[in-house]
């Protein structure tokens with residue numbers, strides 16, 4: 001095929017299509033892993049790759065050999081490290097034989113309008129439930145994950161798979177509800193499960209008033225890409241955990257912004 005021809009470079013139409021496809025793949029991968037721990041891992045890999053090129057160009061043989069050895073097992077390491085993302089990606093493809101079945105695809109393909117509208121619909125009932133639980137001093141732990149991993153939550157959770165609703169959240173966390181102990185997991189626009197037992201953080205620098213609910217919220221955000229909203233039964237204060245760090249006394253305005261960004 002004919003294309004552009006410069007003195008030093010010849011770009012065919014196939015090359016242009018090739019570049020556009022690669023750009024699209026990079027964009028979708030970025031969308032899939034943004035706001036997850038995988039971004040940091042990917043950055044680490046890119047840095048090693050750049051160092052490898054520099055070391056090679058400078059002919060630093062010893063360092064180059066070491067990095068080469070490291071990179072020869074790189075593909076296996078990549079599969080191991082990104083196993084959850086690869087799994088989710090394949091699950092996502094498998095679940096959506098027809099594109100219409102999952103509107104998230106349209107969001108990925110045609111921008112964020114649908115996503116923004118969905119965000120309003122799903123965030124408002126959560127904020128309203130938190131307001132009411134803060135008022136009534138009802139303890140709550142709500143975990144948000146991008147993709148629901150059956151394996152991770154299989155052991156302890158009670159499957160719910162329901163539309164997100166304020167009254168449902170309030171009922172779950174109400175003191176006498178059989179499901180009030182543990183966390184609610186929200187994913188893919190639904191309340192997926194309740195009464196989930198999460199991994200506890202062993203961070204010893206947390207404020208002394210943080211008990212098991214807070215530790216579970218922080219714990220799950222350390223080991224997965226989940227974020228957690230914690231309503232304290234004692235004080236009614238709202239805390240927000242992400243990547244192992246916790247923000248205390250979060251206002252409802254802040255909460256809305258944080259959830260809009262992360263969820």
Ligand SMILES: Nc1ncnc2c1ncn2[C@@H]1O[C@H](COP(=O)(O)OP(=O)(O)OP(=O)(O)O)[C@@H](O)[C@H]1O
Nearest residue numbers: 139181182197198210211212213214216232233234
């Ligand atoms: N591993 C866990 N995973 C999920 N939830 C848990 C876990 N362990 C405890 N919880 C929840 O935390 C509740 C106990 O909270 P605890 O009083 O220790 O928390 P806290 O962080 O001090 O918060 P609060 O301010 O609400 O008292 C339990 O009733 C249970 O619902």
